[in-house]
Amino acid sequence: MDPIQTDRLILRNFKQGDAADLLAYLHQPRVSCFLSLKLEDLGAAEAEVKTRSTSDEHIAVCLRTPDKLIGDMFCMAEPPDTYSVGWNFNADFQGAGLASEAARALFEYLFTVKEARRLYAFVEEDNLPSRRLCERLGMRKEGLFKEFISFRTDDEGVPVFENTMQYALLRKEWVA
Numbered sequence: 579m580d581p582i583q584t585d586r587l588i589l590r591n592f593k594q595g596d597a598a599d600l601l602a603y604l605h606q607p608r609v610s611c612f613l614s615l616k617l618e619d620l621g622a623a624e625a626e627v628k629t630r631s632t633s634d635e636h637i638a639v640c641l642r643t644p645d646k647l648i649g650d651m652f653c654m655a656e657p658p659d660t661y662s663v664g665w666n667f668n669a670d671f672q673g674a675g676l677a678s679e680a681a682r683a684l685f686e687y688l689f690t691v692k693e694a695r696r697l698y699a700f701v702e703e704d705n706l707p708s709r710r711l712c713e714r715l716g717m718r719k720e721g722l723f724k725e726f727i728s729f730r731t732d733d734e735g736v737p738v739f740e741n742t743m744q745y746a747l748l749r750k751e752w753v754a
């Protein structure tokens with residue numbers, strides 16, 4: 579993708595040099611849905627950056643000056659015109675509106691350049707910062723799926739199931 583510039587950020591493809599910043603927040607994922615993305619060391623982060631750099635589905639969110647990775651978003655196409663979206667930011671950069679700024683730019687790109695008709699996101703019921711972000715973006719709460727998915731087990735090895743919410747936004751709602 580062509581880089582997208584906002585007031586404080588650049589959204590771009592991943593590139594060599596992002597590994598240390600990616601490791602900084604994926605060494606210990608903050609939420610269970612990203613546990614499978616845990617990176618053990620810099621070598622693993624370099625391999626992950628290399629994989630992500632070949633795809634427009636993974637978007638690096640960087641401060642403008644200096645160009646520093648502070649989080650990422652994904653947008654997975656479901657043809658013909660739906661995208662599943664999500665976000666994961668370094669906790670050091672939380673609470674400053676940066677995720678909102680990045681997601682707004684991504685939504686604008688998906689609705690205009692990619693001609694998306696519908697965007698949706700899955701959010702665990704107890705993930706209040708992500709639910710607030712969805713609501714700030716104007717996404718509608720579409721449903722609550724009880725014990726929908728398990729990302730981890732308890733001390734006895736029993737799967738822990740999460741209640742998952744679905745939020746969505748149509749292009750006509752975004753435009754309005």
Ligand SMILES: CC(C)(COP(=O)(O)OP(=O)(O)OC[C@H]1O[C@@H](n2cnc3c(N)ncnc32)[C@H](O)[C@@H]1OP(=O)(O)O)[C@@H](O)C(=O)NCCC(=O)NCCS
Nearest residue numbers: 608609665666667672673674675676677678700701707708
């Ligand atoms: C979900 C996540 C991206 C939200 O990040 P965030 O920084 O809270 O989101 P925003 O960028 O919208 O920032 C909003 C907060 O910044 C505050 N803020 C400060 N300055 C601001 C500004 N200039 N503009 C807008 N908001 C500002 C807002 O008041 C708000 O605070 P609040 O949530 O306490 O009400 C982040 O918590 C995260 O990456 N979590 C781990 C991964 C995760 O859970 N991913 C989602 C899985 S479903």
